[in-house]
Amino acid sequence: MNERVIPWQPTVIAGPKQALLVTPETAEMMLKKAKRPLMIMGPLVKDSPVLSQAVLIAEKWNIPIVSTGDMFKTLNGADIKSKPYGVVEIVNLLKDPDWEGINGEGQHDLVLFIGVIYYIGSQGLSTLKHFAPHLKTLTLCKFFHSNADASFPNMKDEEWIKYLEKLAE
Amino acid sequence: MNERVIPWQPTVIAGPKQALLVTPETAEMMLKKAKRPLMIMGPLVKDSPVLSQAVLIAEKWNIPIVSTGDMFKTLNGADIKSKPYGVVEIVNLLKDPDWEGINGEGQHDLVLFIGVIYYIGSQGLSTLKHFAPHLKTLTLCKFFHSNADASFPNMKDEEWIKYLEKLAE
Amino acid sequence: MITVTPKNKPKEFKNDFWKSKNFKVSIGEIVDKKGMDTPSESVGPTPKPDVTALRSWDMKLLEKYGPFYAPFCDMCCLCTYGKCDLTAGKKGACGIDIEAQQARMVLLACCIGAAAHSAHARHLLEYLIEKKGKDFPLDFGMNIDIEAPIIRTVIGKIPKTLGDLREAMDYMEEQNLHLLSACHTGQEGKSVDFESKAFHAGLMDTLGMEIGDIAQIAALNLPKGDADAPLVELGMGSINKDKPVVLCIGHNVAPGAGIVDYLEDEELEDEVEVCGICCAALDITRYNKNAKVVGPISKQLKFVRSGVADVIVVDEQCVRTDILEEAKKNKAAVIATTDKICLGLPDMTNEDADKIVSQLVNEEIEGALILNPDKVGEVATRVAMKIAKDREALKLLPDLDEIIEMAKECTECGWCQRVCPNSQPMMEAVVAAGKGDFSNFVDLYEYDVCYACGRCEQECERDLPLISMLTKVGEHYVKDEKYNVRAGRGPVQDVEIRRVGAPIVLGDIPGVIAFVGCSNYPEGGEDVAKMAEEFLERNYIVVTSGCGAMSIGEYRDEEGKTLYEKYSGDFDARGLVNVGSCVSNSHIAGACIKIANIFAKKPLEGNFEEIADYILNRVGACGVAWGAYSQKAASIATGVNRWGIPVVIGPHGSKYRRLFLGRTDKKEKWNLNDLRSGEVIEGEPAPEHLLYAAENRGEATVMIAKLCIRPNDTSKGRQIKLNQYIDLHRKYFGTIPDDISRFIRNEKDIPITYKKDVRNMLEEVGWEPRALPQEPSTMAFREKARGK
Amino acid sequence: MITVTPKNKPKEFKNDFWKSKNFKVSIGEIVDKKGMDTPSESVGPTPKPDVTALRSWDMKLLEKYGPFYAPFCDMCCLCTYGKCDLTAGKKGACGIDIEAQQARMVLLACCIGAAAHSAHARHLLEYLIEKKGKDFPLDFGMNIDIEAPIIRTVIGKIPKTLGDLREAMDYMEEQNLHLLSACHTGQEGKSVDFESKAFHAGLMDTLGMEIGDIAQIAALNLPKGDADAPLVELGMGSINKDKPVVLCIGHNVAPGAGIVDYLEDEELEDEVEVCGICCAALDITRYNKNAKVVGPISKQLKFVRSGVADVIVVDEQCVRTDILEEAKKNKAAVIATTDKICLGLPDMTNEDADKIVSQLVNEEIEGALILNPDKVGEVATRVAMKIAKDREALKLLPDLDEIIEMAKECTECGWCQRVCPNSQPMMEAVVAAGKGDFSNFVDLYEYDVCYACGRCEQECERDLPLISMLTKVGEHYVKDEKYNVRAGRGPVQDVEIRRVGAPIVLGDIPGVIAFVGCSNYPEGGEDVAKMAEEFLERNYIVVTSGCGAMSIGEYRDEEGKTLYEKYSGDFDARGLVNVGSCVSNSHIAGACIKIANIFAKKPLEGNFEEIADYILNRVGACGVAWGAYSQKAASIATGVNRWGIPVVIGPHGSKYRRLFLGRTDKKEKWNLNDLRSGEVIEGEPAPEHLLYAAENRGEATVMIAKLCIRPNDTSKGRQIKLNQYIDLHRKYFGTIPDDISRFIRNEKDIPITYKKDVRNMLEEVGWEPRALPQEPSTMAFREKARGK
């Protein structure tokens, strides 16, 4: 099996249904199709070189950001707008088809994950896989997230940055 | 994911470790390398067009046959030599590194499966995967068997017959 | 009278007390009037054995029948350290390896299985005590003196009243807690000790089942070992659709009895049809023979889809968890009746019956939870009578034309077949139906070859209602679905044991075969019926229970007779004995125990190991759970295994993760202790396996015959057993079995019919005669046995 | 005296009896001298609640705090119909859907967790009764009148003696059986009902824990609510390696007490070092303050690898299942002591101590199973004294040079990190070590950032002994691993409750925070200690137990003081209260219950719902199980949730599959019944969640502060709580929280420090003042409450 598409933590594998492996190009197509995307940004990218890329992506595609863990402080400190939620809180809202969305404009249809701690992120993605047929999930981490609908593969930093750059430019 | 390498019964998936997908060519290489191969033939190929192919393979490569379920009768009726064992019995013997083998010549190093009912076969392969590091398993069914070390993909009959023919010729 | 009063709770730190050599008690006065009595002057070494008290017996079994593991998953997901990958010899974060992990899952399954039976038993027991009083006697009449062989053996006392059963129940509950605890992360670490605990859980299961069944037999006056228990109607076709129909699903007789009582009280017996699925059906017909049995669990979804049931009363176990959703499809009313299955329904127990009826009829509530069986009786009946008319109008199943149209939508994706547990050719059936040919559907329908689990339907990308289509086709094409089953008779009579004890032990009756359990059959229920028929014809005693008993009833021989019509209900050669429901399984082990007691005069009380050893080495019994599917089946099998009875399960049984297989190539494993001579003697693989999964009926049949061989067989008995074994081997494999020489101790063991061939075979392998054992045993020699 | 004698077993079919309106009993005579007493003239509606008796309370909780499921696996593998794929809304062959399946797994975990505690309690109870007699009094001295608040509330009676506890135990065992039964295939079908049962399992767990702890406190004379319980030594560095060392691992104090007793009897206290890991350590130090605590579970593999322990005595729970294999590596002797963990070892219980000692010393046996704690005491000590000298010579850990050489073999495959539950950078540590730089290893070592689960080592393709390397580096570089922990004091005194009752309810003490559970920490134990410190500094009462209590002890503040040295053990503002081991967790719920009883005069007996409702709406307590890993933690959390106490767990907790989350966007969910006014009033999300998994410490800290808010807060109290919440939010998030307006009922609630900012925020959202409730409740109004 291709190491790039074994879940980063291999035992996260949950059954026959696995995430689609995406390239920046297919990710871009998903973004283009999305009407109300949302970006969930966790504390793993706090001191990461990719933080700026992620923010650029959000800006370019006009995606509101939810910050999880204590990520809000970093973003706030850098004057980047986000709304703080616990990752379980935001996932709980996302699974409700009737939730009004982060800006009150209706439930989101595409949720990007970046920087959420792998295993709790994986659990959140599992929730959405099972209980949120109304939206798609796409992970932008350098880890293959088999519980997402679509995921980048496992990568080293350099490749990852290139992936993100492509989405940001 | 490639449908051909999802286990035929998809929920047989047992974790990150999956069988290697083999072509007739790689299967042939495994057979060439094997010193004491064994073929386990189950009742699913009783009235199957591939029975003759399977027997040819056994003959060509000089592989003793163990018949499971009530497969012995069919083979015996066709004057094909085999030893009858329950599939769980033969697997139990195969997992013992000290077992003397079907002909008393020592434990086998490659075990081919064909015609064993998919799910009990899968369980037997699981036993060998975990408890028989001294041997390799290769399935020649038209089903992808993720618990084997190496397996043919999911196939339709025509392709399957071709696969077997290649090994037999 | 001499009475023993073990303390309420086993003393873990004093188990040497109970184990001490030649333990005898003879206290001259009655110390505790409340407890149960002991029958004789002595109690064996292990009354109320704690978790480790029978461990040495377990280790002997495990030494001979090594656990064989087939992991069902490579990972463990039991705690938040995980999931852990246990392949390639890796241990989990808690240190566990794959072997211990499988054994832990088996223990867990056995605990759950035992809990299902025993919680049911507790529930029933308290209900019956409530109804009849705790002093209500456990009296099974003249022919049954040993009412509770399992309780006697395990608890070491004789229960006389319903109230006495509480002590056994308390003990069982405590043991289950200890066993479940061992499944916790960071507890037991070795597979053999998990297996020893699984055996204990299995033993608790047999105990729980016995408590449940003898309580209900006594208190509800169910047949008490009656070989002539009436034949009751069975089959989807036996239900009169023109009447209001109340369907009971599950295992607990109480709500069903409540319905039957209400009908009687109100003289409505002829107005309303009461029927059941699963063991509840069997137990209701033991209570009242006019109730009808729809069939085994494999009928459940089909019958519900058919819309025939107006009211569905679910109690506990074996109930489809989507019953509410399914019932809604044709507006059947659902009543849940126990704490085990509440389905999120409003608790109406304390509401007025009128109000409940009206809310159900008017669909103001999704269904009702009613924890009082009498109220269930009233509400279920009244609702059925009120809504039956309206429901008639509901178009319940698609008609055949519609089916053809729907079938045409099939994309031939093939996934229905891939997700089918048995890989049944549903797609072919659909494709053919699309062309107007329903024969493949009929093939799937008959004998529940498709057991209507619904997985294909869940998967279908065109959302075809495959089970409804199947049901309609069956309804239309399969005529005369009216069969019968003998009402569960409960225990085997002591007098019957006396009659067959000698022939069984000596081998004249080649064996006792018990077909039990559920209908997770690889190729339909016909296989079970045919196995039963085969062994009946060959002079075996055939015992049955649960869904197996129903599957047997759904089969007709060439003359159109069911096996129940053809064979008597006697516990004797060619007898077909339906003991009853799942909890009645206890009587099967019970019969073997009684053989040891009645025929060999082995005392029962507190004497587990000796009894089990006797059964293992002398009583040619074999259990068959061809369709074993649930945790209960795991605990039942493991329990009877500990009693020394081998079990054959179907191919799905491999998914239990563990079997107990003997190794015929290791001669030394089969040595026995001859307790009479005091010598270690050469034995034979008899029984060869303790828990065996066969791939198909042929293999199973031959193995069952083989597993009836016992070291203690007389030569005449051995001849007969080998004759059957060879016969069946020839039938299903075409040859005399290669291993026949292993079972021939001397010339006299050779079956006459095959004398020449067998002699030749013996010569080929350089066979040498050996002595017959006098008192073959797996236990230590007596001096050591108790002293250790 | 007025006494109530509920029958032995709950009557399922008469639960209307207990539920009936204004149920009061006043029988003028003592009917049953054996039972426990009731303290007052009335017992509430639910003494010995059966599985469904508290279901309506559960439904209220579930309505507010909807279960949030995060499936850990897409499949179910519980029966041989399976595995079934439950993705995309598909149901399994039994009809179950993914939601119910997750809930079933949660119930199963809670049953197992409760079983672990309660089987331990039963074991201990019978052992102590054996030792002290069943009439041994449960007397905790002057300051504790309410010894058993949980038993009182749940059972409805007051236990006076050890023997009285059996009744509670029997009840608990029966309930556990029913609950486990519901996990069986084909039983419960709806997730909410699984959750109601999980709540019940959790309640049984709190009950079991209380039984266990009060039994051992009374019988072994452990500290009885002593705020000044001694400080005991803690840490790998505190063990004197020059002496023979006996290490106890697990939870059951009996074998450890056996060792301590033996040492005393033989006057060997100064010769032999007795230490422990996990709760056994805590309980042994409660028994004898000279025993030492090695540390939490995360020390286990490291300490065993260090070779310091000569004899390893395992009892039950939290023991690495590969302990035998690990001990073998440095020839430590292993003694197993309970039925829970037998490890395949020979049962030597009834052998002569001399013989066992000699067989262990001479390695004739792999280890010994000794089920008698006194014998364990003798054998363990004697073996340790005999082998200690020889073991000194064993080169236990690789030296630093060797580590460098080994580290050079690393292929940098990276798999160690991928399989690490916490993705800790083990590879980096190895690579650096290969270059002679051990700092990364030190980082992993300190605060058990690497908690030594061993998964990386299992995976390493070069078979590097990563844990041994880690341990050696730690041993060498991390100096002064000597800390302390206050010995577990057991219950909170009534007098303390009286003292803090008002300030807690009124909010002057902003909350009671309990740090409990295991060390499955995402980033090491320091996070727990820092959280504890943070809340201590802020005037909260901090309670702790188990591994959490040890992790807190392993931390030193800037001045080099441990928090136990810095803060008193009083149950008061800025008190750091170590209640003891896992079973002592019961005293945390117990304290909340006592608040309701003492401060609000709520009767306890049989009055569960009212008490839980009081706690939920008035007692600002919050549990934190930052490293929750096992089934026990699942049942503890679920249990205290049912009592109305919210719990925050670490990120791994998401793998329990279920949380209870509130929805602040749904205003109507937060309405309350004001029982005084009889009106439905607008409420607030207080507490906002019932079971919450936080991603990291910052998030958790802020959430904990928020979860202490209660509808009943006085304005002064609310101010203080909000002040803390804002403070912490500013610290960890940089801002005043957006949702502050939700918690401000009127001007007086606004914290003075933030008055201006908050006012602006209120204005922005168009805030309107609302009335303070008088008697806020989640229960139905009184007329209905009992009548229904």
Ligand code: SF4
């Ligand atoms: S053990 Fe079962 S539930 Fe757990 S991961 Fe494996 S298949 Fe899934």
Ligand code: SF4
């Ligand atoms: S119980 Fe053990 S093997 Fe299973 S997940 Fe937990 S640590 Fe891993």
Ligand code: SF4
């Ligand atoms: S209902 Fe079940 S058994 Fe029948 S065909 Fe479908 S999947 Fe197979």
Ligand code: SF4
């Ligand atoms: S799953 Fe549905 S569409 Fe696919 S082959 Fe079966 S019936 Fe046809």
Ligand code: SF4
């Ligand atoms: S035999 Fe099996 S399926 Fe049938 S009722 Fe009993 S347990 Fe259920």
Ligand code: SF4
């Ligand atoms: S319990 Fe239900 S979902 Fe689980 S394997 Fe069995 S049938 Fe499938």
Ligand code: SF4
């Ligand atoms: S021992 Fe466990 S926690 Fe430590 S680095 Fe290895 S895998 Fe991670």
Ligand code: SF4
């Ligand atoms: S698993 Fe072993 S070889 Fe691979 S990176 Fe880690 S230490 Fe190096």
